[in-house]
Amino acid sequence: MDMEKKEQYNNCLKFFRETKYAEALPLFNDYLQRNDLTTIEQSRTRYCVAACLLNLEGNDTIDAFNTNLEQYIEALSQTDQKDIAPPPSLDCFGISIRYSLKHIPLDKLAETIENRLKKFVKATEPKITLKDYLDKWKQELDAERRNYSDPNYNLKTIELANGLLKQMKDNPEFTQDRAVVYNILADIYYFSPPPEYQNASTPNAKLDKVRECLDNALQEVPNDLYAKTMKQNVDDLSSTALQIRRFQHDTNTRLGNIGTIAGELLKKTEVGSEWESDILTLKRELEGVNAIGRLIKxxxxxxxxxxxxxxxxxxxxxxxxxxxxxxxxxxxxxxxxxxxxxxxxxxxxxxxxxxxxxxxxxxxxxxxxxxxxxxxxxxxxxxxxxxxxxxxxxxxxxxxxxxxxxxxxxxxxxxxxxxxxxxxxxxxxxxxxxxxxxxxxxxxxxxxx
Missing domain, CATH: 3.30.565.10 (Histidine kinase-like ATPase, C-terminal domain)
Structure with missing residues (x-):
């Protein structure tokens, strides 16, 4: 790298390391256009461009990100295997997942990541294997499940998990990994279920889905301690919830009967009498109990x-x-x-x-x-x-x-x-x-x- 080129690159890095991504991005693009770069220099620079685009707000960066990523992968594919360093390549794949989580529609999320995965693997095998990339995918999944600042983190976690399971399907090398992913899904459905599993008309749907995930984990690893313990807790909760629902049904029926009796008494009570006020209070208290019950639910x-x-x-x-x-x-x-x-x-x-x-x-x-x-x-x-x-x-x-x-x-x-x-x-x-x-x-x- 000649001195002028090196000085220009270091100037780009100065802004990048200070997290001034809006200032660093045009400098990196200028550096790419003005210099004749080796494939390693190209991939290194395009990695920084990807990181800049990830940290900029707005959806107007999608085309730029996709083009830069394609050029990054192209540079990797033209690089001698012995010169490829796994950490930055895996990190760039992780950046592509995080960018997708921010900008790609939910129904296209897993498909987008899968397509990029294939290109990364093709460009870097055998130096960086499919397992290496799936481990990175799993790391991003684990991070997203804790991304509570995003109101849709649960839905995105489910898409990431299902996409990852698809890549690991029927491969004995990933048995333990599949169990981990199923346990993550069980957590999401239990603590942050999607709207369709929160419907009061189907009270068993959520716990049934949690149990399904845990059964899948135990099928992969029969002695998985977390899945066994969680499943026992879910079974206990299902039994308790059933008893509560039966009690609520019986209680609501009895409250309804009392309300009907109060209404009949009110009809027989003289207007303006002391009894009228007391019966009105009783009737209103019963209605309040019902209203509070619906608020709680x-x-x-x-x-x-x-x-x-x-x-x-x-x-x-x-x-x-x-x-x-x-x-x-x-x-x-x-x-x-x-x-x-x-x-x-x-x-x-x-x-x-x-x-x-x-x-x-x-x-x-x-x-x-x-x-x-x-x-x-x-x-x-x-x-x-x-x-x-x-x-x-x-x-x-x-x-x-x-x-x-x-x-x-x-x-x-x-x-x-x-x-x-x-x-x-x-x-x-x-x-x-x-x-x-x-x-x-x-x-x-x-x-x-």
């Missing part, structure tokens, strides 16, 4: 869950149940909105409960007018205001578990968390008003269009 509302409800009637019913004065509501009827009544009731009930508990914790009696509730039809917003104590900014997000709007730091519970979740499952949201009343709290519930 993250069950989305079905068509039958939505109803056109007058917000004035819904709020008045909750006030009557608590024996709070009707004047707490400033909502003029009709104020009809399509909502999930049980979830909206759960949200508002938790806000009222939050007000009650605040007065209790402070040793203050509940005032005659505990809250004020307004409806703004133009913006489809429900405004809930109380004067049970201001909000301590040190608490942070008061809708997170174990935070509170009332200045209590420990062991508060899930009331406001349930409020937010009960609204969000309907596509609505809740936030604190930008201007808070003195000695109180104001919440704004927004019904999205």
């Amino acid at each position: 993250r069950q989305k509302p079905g068509p039958d869950d939505w109803s056109e409800i007058d917000m004035a009637d819904l709020v008045t019913s909750l006030l009557k149940e608590r024996r709070w004065p009707p004047a707490c509501s400033e909502i003029e009827s009709p104020a009809e909105e399509e909502i999930w009544p049980e979830m909206m009731t759960l949200a508002l009930d938790n806000l009222m409960r939050n007000t009650e508990e605040a007065y209790t914790r402070q040793g203050r009696p509940l005032p005659d007018h505990p809250c004020n509730i307004r409806w703004i039809p133009e913006t489809r917003q429900l405004v809930y205001t109380d004067f049970a104590g201001g909000i301590d900014p040190a608490l942070g997000d008061i809708f997170e578990p174990y935070n509170s709007s009332k200045g209590v730091y420990d062991n508060v519970g899930l009331g406001l968390t349930q409020t937010r979740e009960a609204l969000r499952i309907q596509g609505f949201d809740i936030a604190l008003s930008k201007t808070q009343p003195d000695g109180g709290a104001e919440f704004i519930i927004t019904l999205q269009a």
Whole structure:
């Protein structure tokens, strides 16, 4: 390498080592165009170009990456075997996998890597073997399974794993490796299953898939300790889950029966009587239990869950149940909105409960007018205001578990968390008003269009 060429290359490396990839890339490209390079020099430089492109954002680098990789492999194929160094060649294959994970559609991911694998192997055998490249693939698989910053890391891990298994199929040399990959798949399906394995209507699907992966691992290596232990845990969990589902079914049936009885009692009770309030409370508590159960399971509302409800009637019913004065509501009827009544009731009930508990914790009696509730039809917003104590900014997000709007730091519970979740499952949201009343709290519930 003459001095001028060496100086130019070192200048490229300076920016590359400082991770200034946007500055290094055009310098490397210029170096490639201006100099007559040996195949080793070409491959070394194109390795750096590939690394630069990997670390640049945007999808406009795909064509450049593919062209550079083809030229890198071409340079390798023309290099004397004794001059090929395995580490950079394997690392470049790893770069190609990582680049594919960032830019290649999921359904083309395994196919793309497989095609590149064949070209790498053809260019470097026998110096670098198929097993060497598959070991690198396995390393990238292990890294991707921990790439929690990518919301689709689980789906990409599954594609990588299945593609790798295809390459190792029926080859006794890879028996242990196949078991490792099956165990990785079992972990993914157990801890981060794809959406189709999270459906409540098919509760066994996830565990069945995990068990299938573990059985495959044990078929490869019968004494695989991880697969044996994990499978026993999955079997135990399946048995427990079945018992819980049976218990839930029986419990829901009984709660439904109690709700029906409460409804019949309400029909026989004199309007405005003390018994009417108690029965309303019982009926609403039963509906709340059902709503909380669906929240826990993250069950989305079905068509039958939505109803056109007058917000004035819904709020008045909750006030009557608590024996709070009707004047707490400033909502003029009709104020009809399509909502999930049980979830909206759960949200508002938790806000009222939050007000009650605040007065209790402070040793203050509940005032005659505990809250004020307004409806703004133009913006489809429900405004809930109380004067049970201001909000301590040190608490942070008061809708997170174990935070509170009332200045209590420990062991508060899930009331406001349930409020937010009960609204969000309907596509609505809740936030604190930008201007808070003195000695109180104001919440704004927004019904999205």
